[in-house]
Amino acid sequence: MRKSSTSLYLADIGNTNVKFWRDGNFEVLSLKDFTPEKFTENIFYISVNQSLKNVLSSLKNWTNLESFVEIDTNYKTLGIDRKVAIYGVQNGIVIDMGSAITIDVVKNSVHLGGYILLGKSFLIESFREKIPNLSFGNEKLSDEVLPEKTGDALLSGFYHQLVSFIRDLEKRYKTEIVFTGGDSEEMSEYFPNASFDKNLIFNNMRKVVEKNF
Amino acid sequence: MRKSSTSLYLADIGNTNVKFWRDGNFEVLSLKDFTPEKFTENIFYISVNQSLKNVLSSLKNWTNLESFVEIDTNYKTLGIDRKVAIYGVQNGIVIDMGSAITIDVVKNSVHLGGYILLGKSFLIESFREKIPNLSFGNEKLSDEVLPEKTGDALLSGFYHQLVSFIRDLEKRYKTEIVFTGGDSEEMSEYFPNASFDKNLIFNNMRKVVEKNF
Numbered sequence: 001m002r003k004s005s006t007s008l009y010l011a012d013i014g015n016t017n018v019k020f021w022r023d024g025n026f027e028v029l030s031l032k033d034f035t036p037e038k039f040t041e042n043i044f045y046i047s048v049n050q051s052l053k054n055v056l057s058s059l060k061n062w063t064n065l066e067s068f069v070e071i072d073t074n075y076k077t078l079g080i081d082r083k084v085a086i087y088g089v090q091n092g093i094v095i096d097m098g099s100a101i102t103i104d105v106v107k108n109s110v111h112l113g114g115y116i117l118l119g120k121s122f123l124i125e126s127f128r129e130k131i132p133n134l135s136f137g138n139e140k141l142s143d144e145v146l147p148e149k150t151g152d153a154l155l156s157g158f159y160h161q162l163v164s165f166i167r168d169l170e171k172r173y174k175t176e177i178v179f180t181g182g183d184s185e186e187m188s189e190y191f192p193n194a195s196f197d198k199n200l201i202f203n204n205m206r207k208v209v210e211k212n213f
Numbered sequence: 214m215r216k217s218s219t220s221l222y223l224a225d226i227g228n229t230n231v232k233f234w235r236d237g238n239f240e241v242l243s244l245k246d247f248t249p250e251k252f253t254e255n256i257f258y259i260s261v262n263q264s265l266k267n268v269l270s271s272l273k274n275w276t277n278l279e280s281f282v283e284i285d286t287n288y289k290t291l292g293i294d295r296k297v298a299i300y301g302v303q304n305g306i307v308i309d310m311g312s313a314i315t316i317d318v319v320k321n322s323v324h325l326g327g328y329i330l331l332g333k334s335f336l337i338e339s340f341r342e343k344i345p346n347l348s349f350g351n352e353k354l355s356d357e358v359l360p361e362k363t364g365d366a367l368l369s370g371f372y373h374q375l376v377s378f379i380r381d382l383e384k385r386y387k388t389e390i391v392f393t394g395g396d397s398e399e400m401s402e403y404f405p406n407a408s409f410d411k412n413l414i415f416n417n418m419r420k421v422v423e424k425n426f
Contacts, residue, residue, distance in 0.1 A: 122339060126343075147328060165378065
């Protein structure tokens with residue numbers, strides 16, 4: 001068993017970057033700059049990245065937490081990032097706002113299902129690639145205001161549509177909302193009563209490590 | 214003035230293809246196969262495509278309808294496709310579901326504003342490019358069912374989020390919903406009382422031609 005005083009190194013490997021947590025300190029590395037072989041420390045990780053799967057499993061100092069995260073669900077192929085986000089949740093709608101947005105509904109410790117949407121950064125990239133003459137604005141509007149220019153129609157389109165959807169889920173499943181992920185703070189003006197935990201994934205990864213190692 | 218018996222040729226030039234209407238017959242051409250110089254007939258058109266602007270305006274048989282479509286709005290740079298979609302509307306939320314989705318709210322013949330969202334085909338392309346290990350399902354779920362697999366989480370994520378948003382707008386602006394565009398028929402199960410007019414753009418372009426030529 002791990003001593004609680006032992007230094008702890010965690011990694012959350014996503015589709016655009018790798019986030020590290022080391023004894024309370026955070027670091028983010030772009031995926032293209034990430035070379036797992038270069039690390040000599042013992043690292044506990046989760047990864048949604050298929051291309052790194054073989055390399056990571058061949059390295060003895062990298063420990064995949066996936067098999068230690070059990071979730072009661074009928075959902076097929078629930079990503080490990082989503083499993084960790086709802087780890088230990090009894091009731092809640094957990095929303096992880098990264099380059100993809102995942103929404104997961106848990107009632108009585110059972111995961112009922114969820115959604116995957118395009119996140120803000122990927123959405124902006126997609127418009128830039130596909131309709132380059134349309135540009136996103138910088139400031140989102142209150143969801144009671146209708147956009148009157150293209151930049152707002154795009155940026156507030158992203159937020160207002162998401163807000164309507166989450167409010168509907170909140171009404172339907174009558175449970176609290178928990179936000180995490182890089183863009184989650186942007187939602188606080190629309191959901192003043194929701195919980196915001198930017199470090200939810202690392203906090204839950206720590207729980208998994210403490211329970212199993 | 215045009216004789217009403219004269220043959221009428223219309224073109225709606227978008228971001229992915231060009232749609233033609235000729236005396237009641239439809240044709241769609243991929244943008245990459247579209248060479249405006251090859252057409253010898255007189256064609257009335259609208260275009261959101263910036264790259265074709267100069268070529269089209271140099272051709273005498275192509276008549277741009279843009280300057281004949283006046284809309285009462287404070288919206289800056291409202292695209293001509295959206296102007297034509299709401300042309301003649303007194304009260305309504307007009308939703309054009311193409312590769313981009315535009316939503317426009319009109320009350321008492323005044324355009325109050327609107328949104329631009331990523332349409333289904335662009336969304337599917339974006340996920341394929343950015344997170345290739347996730348694939349869309351083919352059948353959407355009722356909006357009262359939570360997805361329990363990735364394909365549903367993606368496809369129904371697109372529909373359910375949009376449905377929540379449109380219902381919110383319907384409640385807020387208390388006016389009827391009009392759907393148009395290639396993916397609009399998919400919304401009929403969620404909005405049984407809405408109007409569906411796949412040919413709204415061409416029908417309104419005809420009105421513009423009849424009034425002005």
